[in-house]
Amino acid sequence: MNVEVLQRSIRGRVFSDRQTLENYSVDSSLYQIRPSLVVVPKTIKDIIKTLLFATKNKLSVTPRGGGTGLVGSALNSGIIIDLRNLDRIRIFQNHVEVGAGVHKGSLDQILEKHGKFLGPNPSVGPYCTIGGMIGTNASGSRSLKYGSTIDNLLEVTIITASGKMLKLPSRTRLAQSVVKLARQVDRQKYPQVSKNSCGYRLDAVSNISETQKIIAASEGTLGIVVSAKLRIYDLPKKRILVILGYESIKKAALDCQKIVKLRPSALEFVDHNTMKNIAARFPYEIKCLLYVEFDANIGRNVSLLSNTIAGQILYKFSDKKSIAKWWTARNSALYFSLKNLLSSKTLPHIIEDATVPLHSLADLLLLAEKTARRHGVRLVMYGHAGNGNIHIRLASKNKCKKTINTIAKEFFTEVIAMKGTITGEHGDGIARTKFVRMQYGHRTYELFYKLKNEFDPHNLLNPQKIVLARHSRDRQQLRL
Numbered sequence: 001m002n003v004e005v006l007q008r009s010i011r012g013r014v015f016s017d018r019q020t021l022e023n024y025s026v027d028s029s030l031y032q033i034r035p036s037l038v039v040v041p042k043t044i045k046d047i048i049k050t051l052l053f054a055t056k057n058k059l060s061v062t063p064r065g066g067g068t069g070l071v072g073s074a075l076n077s078g079i080i081i082d083l084r085n086l087d088r089i090r091i092f093q094n095h096v097e098v099g100a101g102v103h104k105g106s107l108d109q110i111l112e113k114h115g116k117f118l119g120p121n122p123s124v125g126p127y128c129t130i131g132g133m134i135g136t137n138a139s140g141s142r143s144l145k146y147g148s149t150i151d152n153l154l155e156v157t158i159i160t161a162s163g164k165m166l167k168l169p170s171r172t173r174l175a176q177s178v179v180k181l182a183r184q185v186d187r188q189k190y191p192q193v194s195k196n197s198c199g200y201r202l203d204a205v206s207n208i209s210e211t212q213k214i215i216a217a218s219e220g221t222l223g224i225v226v227s228a229k230l231r232i233y234d235l236p237k238k239r240i241l242v243i244l245g246y247e248s249i250k251k252a253a254l255d256c257q258k259i260v261k262l263r264p265s266a267l268e269f270v271d272h273n274t275m276k277n278i279a280a281r282f283p284y285e286i287k288c289l290l291y292v293e294f295d296a297n298i299g300r301n302v303s304l305l306s307n308t309i310a311g312q313i314l315y316k317f318s319d320k321k322s323i324a325k326w327w328t329a330r331n332s333a334l335y336f337s338l339k340n341l342l343s344s345k346t347l348p349h350i351i352e353d354a355t356v357p358l359h360s361l362a363d364l365l366l367l368a369e370k371t372a373r374r375h376g377v378r379l380v381m382y383g384h385a386g387n388g389n390i391h392i393r394l395a396s397k398n399k400c401k402k403t404i405n406t407i408a409k410e411f412f413t414e415v416i417a418m419k420g421t422i423t424g425e426h427g428d429g430i431a432r433t434k435f436v437r438m439q440y441g442h443r444t445y446e447l448f449y450k451l452k453n454e455f456d457p458h459n460l461l462n463p464q465k466i467v468l469a470r471h472s473r474d475r476q477q478l479r480l
């Protein structure tokens, strides 16, 4: 492989030094894979030339955004292509055209000046990119009202493995084959949930005008996103945040079913361990909290809320500063949980993103507690309760791979039986790709192979994510 040849042919940078390869060997998961090269393209032509170089040298190509992914989806052994220079933003009345490398934080700042906002809001805040959000089908607290990335993706432009630019939706051969495969899907095999980042979202495509949605949650395995058109919303005039306290997680979960009927903009859960890190006083008997945010019909909704719920209203905030402070505490739950559990004892995030129909939320929370007790591991839980999506962090001194896999298999079997998904927003990555077949069954998984083959017949793009090569062995590499 002659790296100089690639460097001379592109305007961007090519890195092969030890330090850069180390930096790109990790993301926000516990996995590590050292790439062979890192390319930071300046132009679309650079991306195309990199793909041709990779094909010639039999290297894989994996796109990377902010590296905030939690399941190792941006890690691979070939070329990592960092899209930070694709940073154009154009704002229109109801949508934004945005480059894949734009950081969510930069977009938020510009949108705010125009009185607008983007619906999906991952708790990682400003650090993730649009390409990464599309790659994982990211969502966040406000996805309850405004949808996940897939629901807001109006158009996407990708570079395919063969180096061709493709806009979706369009009447192209590839778009037509997506529709053909989508029509063969048994939609009953898909989880019956409000958000899902597992496998390929063939269920979201019913005709050619929806073919852009297949790129959401595809983790860079079908094409490299260079730009997208995303729906935007008017900033609400006012928001109110109500903090509810509960004596048991079951009561909190049951209340969620009543609260969603009031159309809150967010409905979040934090457990007792996470509460300990919030700088506020809570009555002794309170074991968990719900955050309920409204951004419309506020007076009416708050009074309906107090008549509807079994929990106690502990705090109400309508000033921007207090609301932001309480959201910061909620959004730091992952950091708190790692601090509480001591990161040296943290188990890989495999069962951390399950999502179930809302009527099964209590069962999901109780299942997590039962699993932790049975395997003698410690547990922290928080998440997007209104969507039935709970993040579960486990810690144990016993980091044996067999135990981790046993926990995951037992847990996922029950989640799937509840018609849930093994991942609501973080994706499959290294952590969960081997469970995708279990989620969908043999027939749908075969359609996934066909889809991958249509877009990327030589398995160049982010191999071993979502679908495993037919005779692959488990290659997970933990950084523990």
Ligand SMILES: Cc1cc2nc3c(=O)[nH]c(=O)nc-3n(C[C@H](O)[C@H](O)[C@H](O)COP(=O)(O)OP(=O)(O)OC[C@H]3O[C@@H](n4cnc5c(N)ncnc54)[C@H](O)[C@@H]3O)c2cc1C
Pocket: 027, 028, 062, 063, 064, 065, 066, 067, 068, 069, 070, 073, 074, 083, 100, 101, 121, 122, 123, 124, 125, 127, 128, 129, 130, 131, 132, 133, 134, 135, 136, 137, 138, 139, 140, 141, 218, 219, 220, 221, 223, 224, 225, 226, 334, 335, 425, 426, 462
């Ligand atoms: C503290 C913390 C909190 C988080 N909270 C949330 C949350 O509330 N909700 C949520 O959904 N997620 C959350 N996440 C996960 C993460 O932030 C999201 O998955 C995010 O969308 C990843 O964006 P990124 O730019 O960092 O992507 P990366 O991690 O760099 O990549 C993620 C995936 O997208 C692919 N990808 C990246 N760019 C492109 C491109 N241009 N074309 C094609 N594929 C591409 C990569 O190959 C990879 O498969 C959290 C993470 C952390 C660390």
